[in-house]
Amino acid sequence: EMQLLESGGGLVQPGGSLRLSCAASGFTFRRFAMSWVRQAPGKGLEWVSATGGGGDDAHYADSVKGRFIISRDNSKNMLYLQMNNLRADDTATYYCAKDAQNDNGVWDWFDPWGQGTLVTVSS
Amino acid sequence: EIVLTQSPGTLSLSPGERATLSCRASQSVSNSYLAWYQQKPGQAPRLLIYGASSRATDIPDRFSGSGSGTDFTLTINRLEPEDFAVYYCLQYGKSLPFAFGQGTKVEIK
Numbered sequence: 001e002m003q004l005l006e007s008g009g010g011l012v013q014p015g016g017s018l019r020l021s022c023a024a025s026g027f028t029f030r031r032f033a034m035s036w037v038r039q040a041p042g043k044g045l046e047w048v049s050a051t052g053g054g055g056d057d058a059h060y061a062d063s064v065k066g067r068f069i070i071s072r073d074n075s076k077n078m079l080y081l082q083m084n085n086l087r088a089d090d091t092a093t094y095y096c097a098k099d100a101q102n103d104n105g106v107w108d109w110f111d112p113w114g115q116g117t118l119v120t121v122s123s
Numbered sequence: 124e125i126v127l128t129q130s131p132g133t134l135s136l137s138p139g140e141r142a143t144l145s146c147r148a149s150q151s152v153s154n155s156y157l158a159w160y161q162q163k164p165g166q167a168p169r170l171l172i173y174g175a176s177s178r179a180t181d182i183p184d185r186f187s188g189s190g191s192g193t194d195f196t197l198t199i200n201r202l203e204p205e206d207f208a209v210y211y212c213l214q215y216g217k218s219l220p221f222a223f224g225q226g227t228k229v230e231i232k
Contacts, residue, residue: 107215
């Protein structure tokens with residue numbers, strides 16, 4: 001069974017940093033692109049960042065470009081999101097999500113998703 | 124960059140009724156690269172439909188997706204109590220960014 005388990009969320013002050021982790025299991029991690037998707041309290045879903053299976057490409061939503069860094073360690077089946085210069089509007093539940101298909105040149109739909117980790121940016 | 128607009132914002136229906144949810148794209152979605160998700164409070168989104176009309180594994184056949192180009196529809200026949208939730212469409216494809224619709228809440232009337 002494919003599983004994704006996020007960790008690292010918590011309360012941080014504006015301007016601070018936090019690193020989220022996502023532990024993957026049940027599939028060949030290195031073969032699949034991975035994304036981070038967030039959801040502010042009571043709001044909709046927003047794609048944040050994606051990286052390909054090899055981890056040598058990184059893509060970001062304009063709202064986080066220059067502040068967030070996505071990375072992965074395929075030897076450990078881990079995905080990360082380094083979040084710097086955090087703002088109040090970064091407050092959200094952050095989900096890691098797996099690209100549904102591998103090696104087809106398409107950024108595919110997400111399946112499965114982790115259960116999410118809550119990041120609260122507040123003084 | 125594609126923008127997805129879902130309508131209505133909220134749908135009030137009774138169990139047993141049919142729900143029709145719309146997702147309209149600001150430009151044509153190539154190859155029908157559109158998915159639908161269901162989300163219940165406190166849970167991660169659950170994949171229902173991909174490729175505009177293909178049901179995901181273990182999704183009941185009362186859920187169906189249709190459409191192409193800029194207009195897509197999720198239909199839920201004979202609503203069950205567990206179907207009351209928020210539904211999102213997602214555009215994916217060969218280029219980024221991904222785009223989500225803002226969601227449609229299906230609530231009990």
